[in-house]
Amino acid sequence: MKNLNAQAVLKQLKAGNLRYVEKIKNAKEHHQPPPILVEEQLPSAIILGCSDARVPVELIFDQKLGELFVIRVAGNVVAPSQIGSVEFAAEKFGTELVVVLGHSHCGAVTACVETLINPEQYYSPNLQSIVDRIRPSVYNLHEILTAGDGEIDMDEFIDRAVRANVRLSVSQLKSGSRSLEDMVNSGRLTIVGAEYDVATGKVNFFE
Numbered sequence: 195m196k197n198l199n200a201q202a203v204l205k206q207l208k209a210g211n212l213r214y215v216e217k218i219k220n221a222k223e224h225h226q227p228p229p230i231l232v233e234e235q236l237p238s239a240i241i242l243g244c245s246d247a248r249v250p251v252e253l254i255f256d257q258k259l260g261e262l263f264v265i266r267v268a269g270n271v272v273a274p275s276q277i278g279s280v281e282f283a284a285e286k287f288g289t290e291l292v293v294v295l296g297h298s299h300c301g302a303v304t305a306c307v308e309t310l311i312n313p314e315q316y317y318s319p320n321l322q323s324i325v326d327r328i329r330p331s332v333y334n335l336h337e338i339l340t341a342g343d344g345e346i347d348m349d350e351f352i353d354r355a356v357r358a359n360v361r362l363s364v365s366q367l368k369s370g371s372r373s374l375e376d377m378v379n380s381g382r383l384t385i386v387g388a389e390y391d392v393a394t395g396k397v398n399f400f401e
Contacts, residue, residue: 231259231260235260235263235287236260236287236288236289237260237261237262237263237283237287237289238257238261238262238289238291239261239262239263239289239291239292239293240262240263240264240265240280240283240284240289240291240292240293241255241262241263241264241265241292241293241295242265242266242267242270242272242276242280242292242293242294242295242363242367243264243265243266243270243294243295243296243297244266244267244268244269244270244295244296244297244300244302245266245267245268246268246297246300246301248297248392249295249297249390249392251264251266251295252264254390254395254397255397263279263283263287263289265279265280267324268301268302268321268324269300269302269303269306269324269325269327269328269359270294270295270296270359270360270363271302271324271327271328271359271363272327272362272363272366272367272370273327277366277367277370277371277374280292280367280371280374281371281373281374284373284374284377284382284383285373290382290383290384291383291384291386292367292383292384292385292386293385293386293387293388293399294360294363294364294367294385294386294387294388295360295388295389295390295397296356296357296359296360296363296387296388296389296390297356297389297390297391297392298353298356298389298390298391298392298393299352299392300352300356300359302324302325302328303328303332303352303355303356303359304352305317305321305324305325306325306328306329306332306355306359307332307336307348307351307352307355309325309329310329310332310333310336311346328355328359328362330362331355331358331359331361331362332355332358332359335351335354335355335358336351356389357387357389357400360387360388360389360400361387361400363387364385364386364387364400367385368385386399386400387399387400388400
C-alpha cells in the first residue's frame with residue numbers, strides 16, 4: 195500500500211465528514227443523537243489506548259457516539275496528561291471503568307525493544323520520551339530473556355513486552371494519582387488491562 199498525498203487525503207476526510215453529517219440526522223444510528231451530546235456526555239468507560247491507526251477503539255468494542263471516553267497515545271503510556279484525562283472523566287462523569295488497551299505488533303513497544311537490543315539506536319527526543327516510559331516494563335523482561343545462552347525470539351519478546359507495558363500502565367494509573375487511588379480503594383473505579391490482537395480483532399482482558 196502507498197500513502198496518498200496530503201491533499202488527496204484531506205479531500206477524502208472532507209467527503210467522509212459530509213457523509214457522517216448526513217448519517218447523524220438519523221437518530222437510530224446512535225444511542226444518543228448528537229444534539230443531546232452537545233449538552234451532556236456520560237461515557238460508560240474510559241479507554242487509554244495506543245494511537246496506532248489499526249486500533250480504532252469505538253469500532254473494536256462496537257460502541258456508538260458518546261459511549262467511550264478515549265485517550266490515545268503511542269504505546270498507551272501513562273504521563274501526567276493521561277492521568278489528568280482519566281481523573282477528569284472519572285470525576286466529571288462518574289465513569290467507573292478504565293481499560294488500558296495495548297495491542298499486538300505495537301510500534302512504540304517494538305522501538306523500545308530495539309533500543310535494548312541495539313543501544314546505538316537513535317530516536318528524536320520526543321519519541322525517546324515515549325520509549326523511556328515503556329522501558330521499565332521491558333527492561334526486566336530483557337534481562338530474563340538474555341540470561342540464557344540461546345538467541346532471543348524477537349516475536350515472543352515483543353508479545354510479552356506489550357503485555358508487560360499494559361500492566362505497568364495499569365499500575366501507574368492506580369498509584370500515580372491520589373484521586374484515582376482513592377476511587378480504586380473505595381470501589382468507585384476499576385482499572386483493568388487488555389490486549390487487542392490486530393490479526394483477529396479479539397480483545398483479551400487481563401485478570
